[in-house]
Amino acid sequence: MKSAVLIIGWQEVVLHRRNRWVISFSVLFAGLTLLVAYFGMITSGYAGFQDFTRTSASIINLGGFLIPLFALLLGVFSFLTHREYLEILVTQPVSRTRVLLGKYLGLLFTVVGASALGFGLPGVIIALTIGTEGIFSYLAVILYSCLLAVVFTGLSVLISLLARRRQVALGIALGVWVFFELLYGVLMLATTLYLSPNILKTTLLVGLLGNPIDISRVLSLLQVGGPHLFGPAGATLMKLTGSTTLASLYGLAGLMVWVVCPLAAAIFVFRRQDL
Amino acid sequence: MPAVELNSVEFSYATRKALHGVSFCVAEGQTTALLGPNGGGKTTIFKILSTLMRPESGTVRIAGHDLLDDPLEVRRSIGVVFQGSSLDAELTTYENLVHQGHLYGLRGQELRTRIDYLFDRFGLSDRRNELAKSLSGGLRRRIELAKALLHLPKIVLLDEPTNGLDPNVRAEFWSYLFDLKERDGLTILLTTHSLEEAERCDHLIILSEGVVVASGSPESLKDRIGGEVIVVQCADPEGLAAKIRGRFDFEPSVVDGVLRIERGDGHRFVGEIMERFAEDIESLTVSRPTLEDVFIKETGHRFKDDEDRARG
Numbered sequence: 395m396k397s398a399v400l401i402i403g404w405q406e407v408v409l410h411r412r413n414r415w416v417i418s419f420s421v422l423f424a425g426l427t428l429l430v431a432y433f434g435m436i437t438s439g440y441a442g443f444q445d446f447t448r449t450s451a452s453i454i455n456l457g458g459f460l461i462p463l464f465a466l467l468l469g470v471f472s473f474l475t476h477r478e479y480l481e482i483l484v485t486q487p488v489s490r491t492r493v494l495l496g497k498y499l500g501l502l503f504t505v506v507g508a509s510a511l512g513f514g515l516p517g518v519i520i521a522l523t524i525g526t527e528g529i530f531s532y533l534a535v536i537l538y539s540c541l542l543a544v545v546f547t548g549l550s551v552l553i554s555l556l557a558r559r560r561q562v563a564l565g566i567a568l569g570v571w572v573f574f575e576l577l578y579g580v581l582m583l584a585t586t587l588y589l590s591p592n593i594l595k596t597t598l599l600v601g602l603l604g605n606p607i608d609i610s611r612v613l614s615l616l617q618v619g620g621p622h623l624f625g626p627a628g629a630t631l632m633k634l635t636g637s638t639t640l641a642s643l644y645g646l647a648g649l650m651v652w653v654v655c656p657l658a659a660a661i662f663v664f665r666r667q668d669l
Numbered sequence: 670m671p672a673v674e675l676n677s678v679e680f681s682y683a684t685r686k687a688l689h690g691v692s693f694c695v696a697e698g699q700t701t702a703l704l705g706p707n708g709g710g711k712t713t714i715f716k717i718l719s720t721l722m723r724p725e726s727g728t729v730r731i732a733g734h735d736l737l738d739d740p741l742e743v744r745r746s747i748g749v750v751f752q753g754s755s756l757d758a759e760l761t762t763y764e765n766l767v768h769q770g771h772l773y774g775l776r777g778q779e780l781r782t783r784i785d786y787l788f789d790r791f792g793l794s795d796r797r798n799e800l801a802k803s804l805s806g807g808l809r810r811r812i813e814l815a816k817a818l819l820h821l822p823k824i825v826l827l828d829e830p831t832n833g834l835d836p837n838v839r840a841e842f843w844s845y846l847f848d849l850k851e852r853d854g855l856t857i858l859l860t861t862h863s864l865e866e867a868e869r870c871d872h873l874i875i876l877s878e879g880v881v882v883a884s885g886s887p888e889s890l891k892d893r894i895g896g897e898v899i900v901v902q903c904a905d906p907e908g909l910a911a912k913i914r915g916r917f918d919f920e921p922s923v924v925d926g927v928l929r930i931e932r933g934d935g936h937r938f939v940g941e942i943m944e945r946f947a948e949d950i951e952s953l954t955v956s957r958p959t960l961e962d963v964f965i966k967e968t969g970h971r972f973k974d975d976e977d978r979a980r981g
Contacts, residue, residue: 398772408768412759413759476757478751478754478755486772487742487745488741
């Protein structure tokens with residue numbers, strides 16, 4: 395049953411291909427990216443598509459804002475809207491770990507696919523309009539945004555399994571999103587006000603690893619090449635590691651922990667859970 | 670070897686014990702119903718049998734395989750139909766079955782042949798390209814059944830399979846179940862709270878508050894009561910019971926404000942009871958025992974009252 399994971403995963407993708415939420419998200423995301431790319435410099439009196447480098451810098455926050463929300467909501471809806479479907483999967487001769495991995499991979503493919511489409515279509519338009527200069531920065535932003543999708547898909551699975559009821563899971567998912575998007579930064583800022591300078595750097599680095607959205611943002615900024623755009627954590631990371639490559643590896647390692655831990659916890663819970 | 674065997678199975682939800690040492694066997698090739706009011710424990714047993722939940726203690730064997738030691742073999746032996754629809758509404762009926770087949774390693778011509786056979790058998794051939802969401806409840810049930818049979822299981826588990834269906838569709842669904850038993854020799858285990866549906870089964874396991882209170886064929890269970898049941902509606906059932914006790918050599922019972930007399934020769938007493946206690950009696954009926962009577966005899970209360978109690 396090696397392919398059971400892939401079968402369940404593909405089934406999940408097929409289930410979502412006609413999902414209006416997925417389609418709406420892709421369209422919304424592509425539309426907003428186009429708007430940002432076109433009107434990003436309107437305050438400077440310029441309207442028209444920017445090149446990839448400028449567009450990349452402009453869309454980092456857009457991806458960091460929308461993709462986690464989309465992954466969290468889709469994951470909760472997928473796991474808890476159609477409970478009988480999950481239950482019937484568990485009665486097949488496939489281990490629960492494989493059932494979960496299959497569902498997770500299918501969900502991930504959908505979220506990453508929709509996000510990549512949302513970034514990709516505007517990318518094609520920009521490339522056709524003003525050329526491909528700076529496209530690698532744009533691709534890096536897509537890559538790190540997709541990694542963010544991986545992290546939050548895992549979190550959505552874990553939340554769904556723990557909450558068990560859709561309304562509760564949706565509440566928790568929204569809470570998690572608000573926490574990482576808004577509250578975390580405020581908490582970190584408040585914390586640093588009371589810290590002595592000798593542990594401030596360590597706190598900032600640990601704090602950076604505590605928020606996958608911040609990690610993804612810093613990784614994207616490292617590629618776009620704008621040290622002046624870093625927050626204090628990003629600047630500290632660059633200063634400590636000394637190079638973009640080391641800083642990127644440090645950030646990627648942090649993101650990997652965020653990818654693996656929620657998924658491992660979800661498998662642990664699902665294997666022992668009564669449905 | 671029994672198709673399904675439970676021994677001293679216990680299960681608790683967070684604050685409530687749902688099963689108290691449940692033991693029973695299901696014979697191969699029979700249609701067996703777990704009959705009980707809502708909250709009686711039948712859905713908990715169904716979930717354990719379909720490997721969604723693990724028993725706290727006790728043993729469960731299905732088709733000779735231990736549920737905890739060998740869950741994958743158990744899953745290969747069973748086909749499951751849940752109460753709610755497990756079909757994907759956005760897929761066609763054919764696609765739903767193809768996905769199910771893939772999970773059992775079925776592919777290509779073999780899978781197509783099995784799907785065609787099941788579609789033909791359940792009268793679904795002209796629905797193969799319709800989206801599941803566009804079908805009626807009865808058709809969906811048939812597809813669920815076809816889906817459960819795709820891998821040729823030995824045992825089919827159905828949780829309240831006709832719940833929410835109108836009487837005609839319900840009768841039609843039962844004809845398919847009978848056919849499966851007669852032609853394929855399948856073991857069918859279903860849960861129901863319908864006394865009428867339970868009458869159609871070969872064997873019943875009656876549950877109340879997580880305990881097996883009786884089991885046997887519908888006829889043998891009713892025979893335990895013996896003969897006839899006289900039900901008397903009156904203003905003072907306890908008082909009338911005392912009067913009857915004083916006059917006759919049998920023991921009437923009072924269940925939920927209704928006086929009941931179970932006698933092999935009940936009809937012989939009807940005239941005399943009416944004559945002697947006419948002023949106390951509002952109405953009197955005499956009938957052959959029903960499964961409701963069996964439930965009352967074994968639990969001391971009515972089937973519906975048990976449901977009300979379970980709902981709290």
